[in-house]
Amino acid sequence: MGNSTLVIIGGDAAGMSAASKVRREQSDREIIVFEKSNYTSYSACGIPYFISETVKSADELVVRSPEIFRNKFNIDVRTMHLVKSVDTTAKRIKVLDKIKNEEFWQPYDQLLIATGGKPYCPSNIHGHNAANAFGVSTLKSGINIENFIEEKKPKKAVIIGAGYIGLEMAEALLIRGLKVTMINRAKQVMTTLDPDMGELISVAVRNLGVKLYCEEELKSFEIKGSLITAVVTDKQEIATDMVVFGMGTTPNTEFLKDSGIELGVRNAIRVNSQMQTNIKDVWAAGDCTETLNLVSHKHIHIALGTVANKTGLVAGASIAGEKAAFPGAVGTAVCKICSYEVARTGLLEKELKELGIDYVTTSTKSKTRAHYYPNAKDITVKLIAEKNSGRLLGGQIIGEEGAAKRIDVLATALTHNLTIQNIIDLDLSYAPPFSPVWDPVQTAARKLLKDI
Known part of the structure; x- marks a missing residue:
């Protein structure tokens, strides 16, 4: 690639993951990043915890500042620059310098769009x-x-x-x-x-x-x-x-109209597994793109930091000429409100009805630890499986401390097409401070097996 110019629109998770990956592989490459705010590479997911003062300062949410990207990694990050439109025919973008209030055209050889979502x-x-x-x-x-x-x-x-x-x-x-x-x-x-x-x-x-x-x-x-x-x-x-x-958020793609770049679900950018768009030399990653749901095999829009970082890394590898692919996601997410933890992965009942898939479901209430161990908390696990094959299709968990991360077992099972019997057979860890002898996830699986 020599001295060809890579231009990246958006300086958060996906954009800076890609920029860093390209820089690691190509030390002499010109990389320019336009970011509309003052900040790069920060944890948007951490904002509520900064507001609650659980995290003491906003600086703690910043992984790397624009100065570090410029000085240490030789990535030309330009904050307070808003991209107004993309001209894929002439290979250039129209940029507004928000401080000088001046517009200019920036040419590119390769372009990555990582503009995220907007509330x-x-x-x-x-x-x-x-x-x-x-x-x-x-x-x-x-x-x-x-x-x-x-x-x-x-x-x-x-x-x-x-x-x-x-x-x-x-x-x-x-x-x-x-x-x-x-x-x-x-x-x-x-x-x-x-x-x-x-x-x-x-x-x-x-x-x-x-x-x-x-x-x-x-x-x-x-x-x-x-x-x-x-x-x-x-x-x-x-x-x-x-x-x-x-x-919620919507993909930040309005500025792409008339660019010829194909949009899909909810106007998210349509990409292949290398994060390439339908236009040569244009990639996209993060919350502004579509994602393949590995359970339904349909394209969805999913705004999650995990997916943004992974797709950014794959886009960077692809731009640098490596063979890399993002297979898709199962839609795993967790959140907390005070002492309650909430987790979900896979498909919902209404989605399965739309797909015409015959399913069975169960909800079981158990404890996060051995019942006699102090501070054992309630946990409710819901599992959904295909009627005859027993293949796991989705799971949801609600409980107190120690509940939510159990969803990762179900996410792994979904990714690898495991059945309810496979989940029962998993050699999960046990000791009274951490779990009952049958983990709540396996207790739910045992109950559901009867209906399959």
């Missing part, structure tokens, strides 16, 4: 950009929330949406002493769980003191000056000092 924000509702309304997707947004809490001392908050971010932000704000109300359009919190498991989380959230209203829709905001003073739903009006959007 879904009800932009059709007046006041969505008020000074006390916050999305939670960038380190800057996390710092803005922290500064607002420190300076304005809000007493009450309304969180709109009850997915991972909504729940983690509820925990952070409870820890900071705020009264928290959650509004959710769906019937249950966490639509990535089946309704029966989502209901357990709804109960847990209410037990923590959160006012949770499901099947309610945001209609408007009451505004005074530059601040939201109340959230108006289709059922009530709720006074508030701040609003947090926890309605």
